[in-house]
Each structure stands twice: as C-alpha cells, then as structure tokens.
Amino acid sequence: MTANGQPIDKNGMAAAVAADIPHGSFVNLGIGLPTTVSNHLAADSGVTLHTENGMLGMGPEAHGDEVDPDLINAGKIPVTELPGASYFHHADSFAMMRGGHLDVCVLGAYQVSAAGDLANWHTGKPGAIPAVGGAMDLALGAKETYVMMTLLTRDGAPKLVPECSFPLTAVQCVKRVYTDLATFAITPGGVEVRALHGTSFADLKALLDVPLLDATAR
C-alpha cells in the first residue's frame, strides 16, 4: 500500500465520521471535536441528535435572538430545537443511553487500546480535579462507539496503544477510531486499518505498537 493523499484535518475527520453514520440514526456527539460532526451531516441524513441533558432533535448552535438559557447542549452552549424535538428528564436521558437505544456515540479520547478500551476522562495527573460527566455512560450506551482523535500526541506518542496508561472510561467499547492518519475498526479479529491518509500501511505499522490488519482494499 502506498501513501494515500495527505493527512486529514479536524474537518476531514468529522466528515469521515459523518459519512459512516447510517441514515436515520439516533446519535450522541461528545463535547469538543465530536460536536463538529454535525456540520458534515447531510440535510437528508435523517440523523436525530441526542444531548445528555435531556433532548432529542437538537439543532445547531443558537445565535442572537435564538439564545434561550433554558436550551443548552451538554457543553452548556445555547442550541436550537428542530421540528420533532422532545425533552425529558435526566434519568430518562441516560436510560435512553444506558438501555442501548442510541445507534452511535462519537467521543474524543486520550487513548484507545487495541481491545477497544477507552481513556478519555482523566489524565490521572497529581492535582488534576477529576470530572467524568456522562463519559462512562456514553462509552457503553450506544450500539456503536466511535472515537475521533489525532493519532499522535503533541509529543509524537501514539494514542492507539496496546494497553491504556490513562485511567479507563470503559473497557472494550470502541468500535472505530477516526484519526488524521488512518481510520481503524476494532474487531474481534484485531485492529483493521480501513483507510490511510498521507501515510502507508508499512509506515503506520512501524509507528504503532499494535498489530494491524490491512483492510484498506475492502
């Protein structure tokens, strides 16, 4: 496999995730980078967005006169309501998640292990005040959990690892990992590389400590 184009940026990653979300899905987008996936969902995608603080049918960020302090998303940003929206209390909102009713959840991550363990809530650094929010429920609650992240830290360390060194959010929950250099599927048979962006399979193998299967021809 030869190098394939260029590494993709955050927008490119968001577009790649959006393209893999099945038509008509109920989807929760995590705070931060995953939120940008909504910018890439086609108008006819049929996707309904869930926000953990009690709403289905969440619309885009609110501006100007649209801002209503009673209508916010999980990141506490004012948002809008789409036709067909519904509101419910917090236990119902998490029951919806924990009961496996959401189709896809997209989360950021510090690390993902080859077995699909996720670390995305706590650096574990001394003095850091931990805050978990809905991360542990989101990681387990959807039928499919996708992660969006850069493949390397700023210092060049891989974030797809044999075992997470950061505190875990949940075990064996991640199905796909979308990064700037490649897209991975975590399957019972191992970690498959589904797409490459500006790198080769051989270079990727050399970069990561995780055994990889070349599935780019699929």
Next chain:
Amino acid sequence: MVDIVATAAEAVAGIGDGATVMVGGFGAAGQPVELIDALIEGGARELTIVNNNAGNGDLGLAALIREGRVRKVICSFPRQSDSWHFDEKYRAGEIELELVPQGNLAERIRAAGAGIGAFFTPTGFGTMLAEGKEVREIDGRQQVLEYALRADVALVKAHVADEAGNITYRKTARNFGPIMAAAAATTVIQVNEVVPIGGIDPENVVTPGIYVDRVVRVTPREGAER
C-alpha cells in the same frame, strides 16, 4: 399537601446544618438561584450538595461553596472553566468530592424516589470509579452495584406550578428536577408562575403535586435567565 409560600426564605426554612440537599440544574439551566440565595441567607452549614456540577461563576451553588457552607459535593462534573470557587476549596482540602458518572447519578436519584435500594449497571466497570464496589456478571456483562441516593431536601427550578403543586418545566432546564423532586423528604420548587388548579392541562404535568411540598414564585432578575 403543597404550601404556596410568598418568599424564598419561607421556602427554605428549616434546612439545618449537615443536611443533604439536592440542587437541580445542569450548569445554569434549571439552577434554583433564588432558593440557593435564601439558603445562604438562612445560614445552614456543613451541607452535602447533590448536583451535576459544583458551581459555575459566582452565582447560586458557586456562592454557597464560596461562603464555606458545603462540606461535600456529590456530582459528575465539578471541574469547568468557571468552577473557581469549588476548585479553590477542593485544592485547600476544605471540601469533599464524591465523583459519580452522570448516568449513575441520575439513576441513583431516580431509584431513591422509586423506593429501589440499589441496582447493577455496566457503567463504570473496570474503572477507578468502581473500585471496591460489588460486581456481578448479569446477562453476560460485568455490572457494578450502585446504591440509591436520597436527600433531606430538594431545591428545584421549574416553570409553572398550579395550586395543587403540579409542575411543568422549560426545555433542557428540566434535567434533574423531576427525579430530585421524588428523591427528597422535602421538595421545594421555585417557579416563574403559579396558576389556579385546572390551569395546567393534566396531560402536560411533568412532576405531579404528590412530590412537591413547597412552591414559591420568584421574579426573574432583570437580564438574568428565565
């Protein structure tokens, strides 16, 4: 039987030192700021607070923490860009934190209101937040035992009450209100409007009056959230 009281001070009367107080809201949405102001005024200390967060900015729960009234916070997401009062107390060792995944927090509160003592859930399994907790394999998944969470008092912000204590909410400000209302021995609700019995369509009632002890109408601050 619900009491419609005239002031926030009357609404929070009797909350004593060491009480466990559930406070509704997700960030500022649904936070009963006027009831918290009255709680500060009332002087109660050594409180255990149950909320999703640990105060934002300088108002409401943040002010209660700043005033040193809170011994312990049970919440899912304390650390935020504007949680400076909590951060300071926590770093000084002056406040205890019980960190609970948000879905467990909601379900523990719901369970208390429904008379359920505890439940098993996959959330948290294999993480540091499940350390020391009983685990069982149920339906092929590892699940963690979590206990119901109840309170002496719930302070909730809603939208409209009728004189029977039936309650409606607005949009995502509903959040923890209905489950906290059911999980506390005494439930106090601040609303924007009180209407006569019959003024709310029974089909639209979210929290039935059986869960509600005191209601107070508050006038929203000028320029503040509804």
